[in-house]
Amino acid sequence: MRISALAAEAGLPVATVKFYLREGLLHPGVATSATQASYDASHVRRLRLIRALTGPVGLSVGQARTILGLVDDPGDDLYATLGRAVSALPPAVDAASDDDPDPYPRARAALESLGQVYDPRFAAVAQLETALAAAEAAGMPISEDRLLGYGRSLHDIAAFDLERMPQEPHAAVEYTVLGTALYEPVLLALRRLAHQDVAARRDLGR
Template identity: 40%
Template sequence: MAELSKESGVPVATVKYYLREGLLPPGERTSRNQARYDDAHVRRLRLVRALLDVGGLSISEVKEVLAALDSRKAPVHAVLGLAHQGLPLAGAEIGAGDREWARGRVRTLLAERDWDCAEDAPAVEALVGVLGTLRSLGHEELAVVLDRYADAAERIAEADLDSVARLETAESIVESAVVGTVFGDALLVALRRLAQADASAKRFG
């Protein structure tokens, strides 16, 4: 375990905690107080650490992502859907009026774009929650960006799919899709800040 800690850069106490929480499979026991860990353990440790630190996921959310990653029998589209289920989306408690208004906006958007997704998908609920919250805060003017955001999201999703489609095994496609979805969010957030700073400098600077 000392070697595993050194190789991965994760402290021994943290490795033990991940083992207890089931975020890391146990090593192969070689004696009463020794176990053998392999490269898969190092990779998994780095992934867990990164999902917690960069992805900002909670321990239980990391468990869901790993479960999606480890269930590798279904066809690619189904497993990608499962991985999505495991990825966290913010929830919101909003009033019935705001929810109805938001649901109408989302329904129109999905119909106009002919997006193929279940009406009770977690991302649909998340979208309704965010739009409804904007309205409850008196900022429904921000919903005007929705269509242009959706255009951008389509381009982003095409880039995402191109990036995973060039991989060879279903296993690597799914791992890359999960990692790419979580870290892609973080990439986009950072790029959006930089592009905003540039646009603001050019317009108001």
């Protein structure tokens, strides 16, 4: 199909499709003349994925390019690939100085309380530190019992995620990277809705 049909199929303006081509998020079509190219179903699928990542997931074009690059070329170390994917996801965090012997004290204490294995270089440790520090600065620190309560529920979710991970390495990376990014907005919306359900059942606030 021509670029106009591709854009219509994906529900995007032609200019946006051209932008993604220029930015390297969308792979080129097959050239049919000096000024035209032909696109197929793989381009439609890719545009849907780009829309999902830059829409509800809230990634910038640069962040989406990083995530898509990891899915396209995952390398052979799933652990390292997931690490790079997580550091491309919000919130952005500054790298710790090598000189600081304990750059993430709140995250370290939390993970020790939870008894969880972790690599301190994994971006999510710095992200947890930032999130805990923000809650603390806003006067609503995460108490020990809240940490343990949240940690237990999220560990259940993570175990569920890992149990369903495909065996084939390329599929495993796609599942892990995209499942981290795409399912987060689902999880947050479900929590907000669960608040409403719990409140309604207790007849609070109405």
